[in-house]
Amino acid sequence: MGSRHVSAAFAAACIQFTAGPDPEPNLREVTQLIRRARDAGAELIMTPEVSNFIESGKRRRDKARREAEDPFLAGIRDLARETGTWILVGSLVIDPAGEPGADPGEERLANRSFLIDAQGGIVARYDKIHMFDIDLPGGESYRESNAYRPGGGTVVAETPWGRLGMTVCYDVRFPHLYRALAQAGADFLAVPSV
Template identity: 45%
Template structure:
């Protein structure tokens, strides 16, 4: 494992124009690279954030997807950075639903990894908001990792954050850095964003990098912002102040991963165990 690197998180307020969103993302990516970032991450639904299925389908068309990806691939190659597009809507051949897909692009502009969001946000919130991602997106079936020059990167998207087993599995397969590009609602973000990201870092002894959408979007939804970088001891080392578009930067030292895991080797101490059948209980010891 080599020496550290600077990570840059792009906080956005994506709207209903793919062109404008790509321009906003590109400007902020350039800013992060200009400030020394070798790895830059954008949030979930970088290229479009809308409730309209028709608008999503248009953006997910293969030609539209390739055009946006071509822009980002060219930018990564020009800047010589690892560029992680948090997610885009992508059409699936022969399927009625789309994929919510992340892409990792290498500094030569080639696609190095992709990941389809596994867990769908299907909830009714106390404030009246109702979300049914499974109506639009087909859940992914595979976890994903990619090797960077500084260590291994594990991929997730937004609601995946609530499923600790995914993050432990990624860490057990060698992830040194876990990623959570997101569009957390304001209500759930205020309640759970910080504690969940810190918990995932502590449980796995990894850095957690989470670029977020923030603010009131054109479709009326409100997202929480507060993009975060958390170290393997659970400390917040960088955070966006609020929900405005911005850049969050921090130097990442991979040696901290091994240090944290030596201090508390939870990945080594995990054990499989049996569970009793529902309602069953063994006779008490006499």
Template identity: 40%
Template sequence: MQQNLRLCIAQMTSTNRHAGNIAFVEHAVQHAVAQGCDLLALPEAAGMMNKDRDDARTQITVEAEDPFISACKRLAAEHGIWIQTGSTPVASGDGRFLNHANLINAQGISVAQYDKIHLFDVFLEGRPATGESSRYAPGAEGVVVDTPWGSWGMSICYDLRFPHLFRDYALRDATIMFIPSAFTVPTGDAHWETLLRARAIENGAYVVAAAQVGNHDDGRITWGHSLVIDPWGKVLTDLGGTEAGLAVVDLDMEMVRRSRDQIPNLRNARDYTVRHITT
């Protein structure tokens, strides 16, 4: 396993058209390569953020024909860099979309695909219900993929609130958990960093959480604060909550083993039952 990974994490204000977002990724790849990065990590909805369902349907297609995914493959191959695409909507086959992520290697090959499992159907006080499941179909499987830097686990945004997914990944020796997101401002302010640091600490893994930020074409406002967190829970970078940007972070993959050796909770877990007492 290669010990050192140089990562470029991207924070975006995605548009409601593929073209503008592809242009941003082209710039991000050029920056990452100039900085000697091995990997570019993008946020949820990096390919397109568009809550106008009718307009979105005129653009969204199956993965094999998606212009954003195709552009990421081309850029990865041309520049010899891995790209974690964050996510982009693709057609599901049942009239809804899939919130879909790819991990693309330095040859431009998609070596792993993941569809968001847990959909954001929540009811925040003073705000309309989100109802993500009315537009998106859920994924059905978690994904861990072997890379030269160890195994990596894939997730998207609301998956963050389901810690058993990341525990399953850690038990399969995942060294990095990708959590690309487009958090709302109220939930981001209240929960974002706390939950991300918890996932890193309890699993002894790096968390890479590229995020959307600011005011989007479709009227949404997102929290930002893209974070990279080490296995001990230390925030290595925070891109803030006001504008798009890029940051380069060096990850020592050996720190995963050291953290898990010091606090071996993955080995210490025991089977148990719960006794419910009524009075």
């Protein structure tokens, strides 16, 4: 992909769980799974999309926190420090209000992935670009774009093993994004999903 290759073999783990509507039990479950992955030798541990909670409508909006105030993100950062591992948070439901460039009237949330280093620092953030909007037979439709605003661009992050191209879920349907990540020097890719 990129101009360089992954620097060395490394152990990665994709933890699987189904997030519920409450962040606290989700964080407890993810914490146990991350510790198990670390104990099995993982150096980079990845969680699914919307790891903090899955909720709809007004309840989703009410539960969303700004990045600096999100207890799930704070817990994951502490866990990265404790375990000495890098953690790719597949994504969290984040309230982007007040962030630089945020539209003050925007009600939609961000579906944001975070790359956390072994010291608990946020190395990179990526907001999902492509929203899953579909019309089904019988008049049923789903509009992720009603709840989430799209991200603004590609993200390639430096890791100890090479450059990681960050994407989320439905982004996988858009080859131009992966071409852009390769052209930006990504050595490997992450595509967390629900």
